[in-house]
Amino acid sequence: MPEGHVIHRLARRLTEAFAGEPVAAASPQGRFSEGAALLHGRPLLAAEAHGKHLFAGFPAGWLHVHLGLYGKFAWGEPPAPAPVGQIRLRLVGEKAYCDLRGPTVCELLTPGEKDALHARLGPDPLRPDADPDRAWATVSRSRQPISALLMDQKVVSGVGNIYRAEVLFRHRIDPRKAGKDLTPREWKAIWADLVSLMADGVEAGRIDTVRPEHMPEAMGRPPRVDAHGGEVYVYRRAGLPCLVCGLAVRTESLQARNLFWCPGCQNSP
Incomplete structure (x- = not known):
């Protein structure tokens, strides 16, 4: 989708x-x-x-x-x-x-x-009228994992499997962490990053989430080939080494969707 x-x-x-x-x-x-x-x-x-x-x-x-x-x-x-x-x-x-x-x-x-x-519908990071506090009011009370909440269009609109996996990796948040256990600072960082990443996606017509130091040119690795996005950290990279810590990226099914994360970079305390 x-x-x-x-x-x-x-x-x-x-x-x-x-x-x-x-x-x-x-x-x-x-x-x-x-x-x-x-x-x-x-x-x-x-x-x-x-x-x-x-x-x-x-x-x-x-x-x-x-x-x-x-x-x-x-x-x-x-x-x-x-x-x-x-x-x-x-x-x-x-x-x-x-x-x-x-x-x-x-x-x-x-x-x-x-x-x-x-x-x-939940607030859309790409709309100027979006109110992230409205989403936080739901997230901060929920026992659901943050990865499920980000995909719930009544909580946040427009985020799909790629953006949810990548934004959680970029902020080193375990996707299985309950919404109520997130700090306000973590939520503000997630929201601000979604606003930026998704706006870049509108302009480029593809999803790129990898920071400059982890791009193929900087790391001397071949570019990713996948019609579903550009350079990413964990999405559809199950079993491959994390671009940051080298551990194998993991996947499991959550609410009938594949969840991707790094057990090293996103390890809950």
Whole structure:
């Protein structure tokens, strides 16, 4: 599932491609025909993201998309070719077209429904209106491990498996440590690092979390090859030596997701 920086990049791209101009909208698959008819011929007013939720504002309402595990956008330059396969929504403007396939959610929301959805989501490190104290109020009372809390979109929005593994490593925090056992200083450091790392991800279009002294050039090692991110410390590095202490990176399943950490750098006292 795409992490939050990908959705913010999509909001930016929608704005660049379609803002302020009439957009042709259709649902070749047929599952969003009524919604597409309400969007057709109307301008995109604004686009934004909150965590893993994408919102595109039109006069008829807010297009809400959650890609889930299988959803994706494909982009091209007009004229758009004849539709092939299961395209839930096609948007065509003067400069670009995009096809949306396989989303978990594709719907139109009223402004009130959109506000209610925002209220159910945790603060997003990439949004200027994010309040990290709201997340801390939950984290500081919870017996759940911090690694689970960071992935709970009602606590923090936009963080996925890569960012949670990497930010905890960067601050030498055992991922199994209960939220209530974190100090306020640790939480502030985690939040500030997420803000920085995820903003870098928006700009670069990939996830890089390794500090300069641990980059391939500095260490004389080959670059990492993985479509899910750039240079990382522990994510998908189970069994490989930690870039800092040399111990083998570990993995285990936590709430049906693979957890990665270093037993040397992230050893609880």
